[in-house]
Amino acid sequence: MKASVFHQILVLGLALFLPACTAGGGNGESGNTEDPFMVFLVRHAEKTDHSRDPDLSRAGYQRAKRLALTLADAKIEYVHSTDFLRTRKTAAVLADQYGLETELYDPRDLFSLADQLKAAGGRHLVVGHSNTTPNLVEILGGDPGSAIQEENEYDRLYILTISEDQVQTLLLRYGNPFSSLPSSISASSLEVPQTSGSAWN
Secondary structure: OOOHHHHHHHHHHHHHHHHHHHHHHOOOOOOOOOOOEEEEEOOOOOEEEOOOOOOOOHHHHHHHHHHHHOOOOOOOOOOOOOOOOHHHHHHOOOOOHHHOOEEEEEOOOOHHHHHHHHHOOOOEEEEEEOOOOOHHHHHHHOOOOOOOOOOOOEEEEEEEEEEEEEEEEEEEEEEOOOOOOOOOOOOOOOOOOOOEEEEEE
């Protein structure tokens, strides 16, 4: 029952985006107005602890399955993940569902990843972290909104539809909903700087 609701939300979002994208002429490389350049971006699912490379928790595995179900009809062609257990495991269910290999990227070099996505075109899922996911949205020309709260916000799903002259951003929520932190804790205080040796969250 819940799955059908998620599919309806996703289909509605795509229905709103596709006409604008096809009117813009696609991404300028393939010229294929039937297959717009789209990037789906999520943070990894819930993790077991705050160690450097933790596994997903039970809730995290459930969210990874929910992500695959939510994007079951999105026609994903490429899957990208950082080389951490929590991101690879989040991407794995959907990658297996589509029969795709997960391509690893360096979270310290998001501009190169953005160039790679643009060159390939098509439809991509990118699994990242609480800081890298909104940063990549911004690099691609989208609107990341407020900072992701590192402690317990795992449910954002960004959908960017990119054409030559515009980038449209759709922000959905999937899986168990995010419950905001106490007002005394600011989202900015939980961000992790993108520097060498950072603990990617």
